[in-house]
Amino acid sequence: AQKRAAELHSLLNQYGYEYYVLDEPSVPDSVYDELYKELVAIEQAFPELQTEESPTQRVGGQVLDAFQKVEHNTPMLSLGNAFNEQDLRDFDRRVKQGLGTDSYSYICELKIDGLAVSLRFEDGLFVKGATRGNGTIGEDITANLRTIRSIPLRLNKPYTMEVRGEAYMPKKSFVTLNEKKEENGEEPFANPRNAAAGSLRQLDPRIAASRNLDIFLYGIGDTGETGVTSHSEGLDLLQTLGLKTNPHRKRCQTIEDVLEYISEWTEKRPSLDYDIDGIVVKVDSLSHQDELGMTAKSPRWAIAYKFPA
Numbered sequence: 284a285q286k287r288a289a290e291l292h293s294l295l296n297q298y299g300y301e302y303y304v305l306d307e308p309s310v311p312d313s314v315y316d317e318l319y320k321e322l323v324a325i326e327q328a329f330p331e332l333q334t335e336e337s338p339t340q341r342v343g344g345q346v347l348d349a350f351q352k353v354e355h356n357t358p359m360l361s362l363g364n365a366f367n368e369q370d371l372r373d374f375d376r377r378v379k380q381g382l383g384t385d386s387y388s389y390i391c392e393l394k395i396d397g398l399a400v401s402l403r404f405e406d407g408l409f410v411k412g413a414t415r416g417n418g419t420i421g422e423d424i425t426a427n428l429r430t431i432r433s434i435p436l437r438l439n440k441p442y443t444m445e446v447r448g449e450a451y452m453p454k455k456s457f458v459t460l461n462e463k464k465e466e467n468g469e470e471p472f473a474n475p476r477n478a479a480a481g482s483l484r485q486l487d488p489r490i491a492a493s494r495n496l497d498i499f500l501y502g503i504g505d506t507g508e509t510g511v512t513s514h515s516e517g518l519d520l521l522q523t524l525g526l527k528t529n530p531h532r533k534r535c536q537t538i539e540d541v542l543e544y545i546s547e548w549t550e551k552r553p554s555l556d557y558d559i560d561g562i563v564v565k566v567d568s569l570s571h572q573d574e575l576g577m578t579a580k581s582p583r584w585a586i587a588y589k590f591p592a
């Protein structure tokens with residue numbers, strides 16, 4: 284039974300990855316459901332097999348009475364803002380001056396309008412999830428983050444690492460949720476960001492589980508042991524580990540390419556099924572990032588271009 288349960292864990296994990304992360308299921312839902320039912324039956328017969336990594340344990344039963352505080356192993360940064368082309372050109376000039384060369388490249392990412400969270404994996408197992416908080420101390424919302432189907436309960440490799448990302452509510456889920464709230468005479472959420480934040484702050488994980496939240500991961504807390512040398516390699520690594528990253532990221536050689544990417548996504552923004560509030564521009568090479576370092580609270584190697592409100 285233990286062998287079969289382990290087989291079912293990895294099968295259901297793989298099918299879940301294909302469905303929720305790649306959006307390319309390789310088997311019909313009926314196959315997934317059959318295997319899931321088989322696992323539930325085995326776990327009922329052998330409760331000791333009901334481990335925290337089992338897909339049957341995604342939605343915890345108990346309601347917390349409060350969130351614990353969690354200290355992030357590496358602080359979660361905050362980004363300086365740019366509001367126009369001049370700000371971006373000033374940023375690029377500072378990067379060029381700081382590096383003393385113009386042979387560097389950027390990576391551009393959509394800035395998801397959600398809630399910044401940090402996920403901790405130990406030997407591949409998802410062990411803890413927290414809000415950003417003040418950057419050093421956040422709130423333990425592990426039980427709620429476990430309900431996000433695109434977060435694997437175990438990575439494809441036994442890595443120990445902290446990854447950062449943005450949990451969000453897709454636009455369609457936001458509309459449906461607010462329709463339900465209006466029907467029940469409840470106060471609707473103002474926007475998907477507030478809805479995602481409100482859902483992850485619920486003490487009952489069953490409420491978070493009902494909110495159809497999703498996540499895009501964008502950073503590795505401590506790249507040291509991963510051996511990656513650029514941010515874009517880091518994002519590719521996250522993807523191979525089974526984590527969901529945003530597919531619209533782009534390497535840009537010059538600030539002109541960055542400006543082009545920004546105008547492209549300013550136009551395409553309404554076609555996305557999630558809200559974005561800007562574009563994050565980062566110097567791609569990690570050694571260049573180390574050379575440029577940080578100001579008091581933000582990296583000198585990154586900037587967030589914010590769309591006009």
Ligand SMILES: COc1nc2nc(N)nc(N)c2nc1C
Nearest residue numbers: 360361362392393394501563585
């Ligand atoms: C390096 O620090 C950051 N990187 C980020 N990257 C993306 N894509 N989105 C963010 N919201 C973000 N936020 C921070 C503080």
